[in-house]
Amino acid sequence: MSMFKLCFICSVLSVVFTSASAFMTNGETFRRKLSVEVNPGLNPPSSLPPGVNLVHVRAQGHNDTLHFIFCNQGAPSLLLVHTNSTKSTVHVNWPEFINRTSSGSLKVEPQSSVQYSNALMITRLWEYSDVNNTADPQNTSESRFYPPYELQNFIWSDLNTTVNQSDHRIMICGGDRTVSFINGSFCLQISAYESEGRESSWPSLLHNSNSTQVRMWLDGVTSRGNNSRFMLELQTVGDSEFQGRVDVRSSIDDEYTPSIFKVSQWVSFPVNSSRIWGYTQWKPVAYRKPRPVFEDATPCKHSQPVPIAQPPHSGLIQAYFRGHPQTYGLNISFGIAGDPFYNVTNYLSWTVLMGMGDPPADSFSTLIIIIMAIGLGTPLVLIIVGGVFVWIRKRMSQSTGYEPIN
Known part of the structure; x- marks a missing residue:
């Protein structure tokens, strides 16, 4: 086996294990700052019916904010609002919200910052x-x-x-x-x-x-x-x-x-x-x-x-x-x-x-990556070891030939 082929196989093996390592260490480092508030801004004499509440989860990022709002007044609903502002807030007109008299009693402000709902x-x-x-x-x-x-x-x-x-x-x-x-x-x-x-x-x-x-x-x-x-x-x-x-x-x-x-x-x-x-x-x-x-x-x-x-x-x-x-x-x-x-x-x-955004997608788990690395790496290791052994034997046979008789 030539040295060129040997180096090529070593390079392939290196790529396999490097890729496995990259997969295993890959992860999301971005974090949002979360806060949870129940019935934001609700004050007496306004009150919701017994057992009914509105919960606002605010998830602030570097340059945007997600608002998750859950309410069980009527069919349980979870609302997601994405804004391009870190200052956006939820405002509830509680008398109108409680009485369901009109749409628009719950707003995310400024409304111009809303990107998706x-x-x-x-x-x-x-x-x-x-x-x-x-x-x-x-x-x-x-x-x-x-x-x-x-x-x-x-x-x-x-x-x-x-x-x-x-x-x-x-x-x-x-x-x-x-x-x-x-x-x-x-x-x-x-x-x-x-x-x-x-x-x-x-x-x-x-x-x-x-x-x-x-x-x-x-x-x-x-x-x-x-x-x-x-x-x-x-x-x-x-x-x-x-x-x-x-x-x-x-x-x-x-x-x-x-x-x-x-x-x-x-x-x-x-x-x-x-x-x-x-x-x-x-x-x-x-x-x-x-x-x-x-x-x-x-x-x-x-x-x-x-x-x-x-x-x-x-x-x-x-x-x-x-x-x-x-x-x-x-x-x-x-x-x-x-x-x-x-x-x-x-x-x-x-x-x-x-x-x-895009739904989370499972990459190969660490266990599967290790199995794949072993499955691909082991044959390559055997080929390399076998190639080196054949190359050494060949060199030894060339160096130990018969000497001419005087």
Whole structure:
């Protein structure tokens, strides 16, 4: 083997391990400064109905600000507003907001700094009887739907007692007045983040400083049949010049979410442009226990988004958006054919991420990078060692030839 070939192989090996090292040390260093405020500017005699609150999470960057605003007046809604100012603030006209007398009672000022606005609403919880265990809610001959649970009519716990200022988390639980929710509840936990990372609990979605996570779960709710499955209705509301689609991306790495190799993302982008401005992202999996093991995972499916003529009642949506905003809706159904029904564990959780810009994308994990480096590096090392051995043997054989006889 020539020295040129030997140097070439060494260079390739160096690139492999250098790339692996770069992947392992890569991470987002940008951080936002977060603050959490409940009912900003609300003073007596103005007061919200019992159990209703508005929470503002302000995420300040170097030259912009994200405002995440959650409210459970009507259908629970999470509003994201991005501004190009570090001084932008949220202003609420509380008498008008409480009475829902007009749109525009909630503003982000200065309004000229607003670059993008989008809201995610959790509108309905559907329950259906999966008679033939096909987990196909679209097949009406095999699935019998019960009247939906309208989340705009739920009675919620006091959010004031569950706001975690240090961890930037909000948790709220509620239910309607039916027998199903006597011993059970539907809960939401909203988490905002200063920088890139991921939650330790499955599905361990990758988040960044431009996103917030919503985890929702059913716990102890009495199903209305022995073969019940559930389906969740989501709606997004945004400016009229935006449109949306659902993309599904695949991966070969399931280290953080075992057995799940896909991620779904409902993206929002300007008309006549492919640039993504915002997203709602999830992995197609739900869990049947609070601390799940592999066997407790259940796949979920989404329908295609369809335009909605009129969004449901939401105090936050009505207060912020003017005119006729663009509204789309889709359903997330939980379970596949043969999976246990809800009443086996009386628990179901699902997690979604909402944010601005391109959705977070998982690169290869450290474990996969090491495996790839070893898989590619080991043959190259063997080739190099073998080539050096052959070259040395060849040199030795040339230097130890027979001497001529005088």
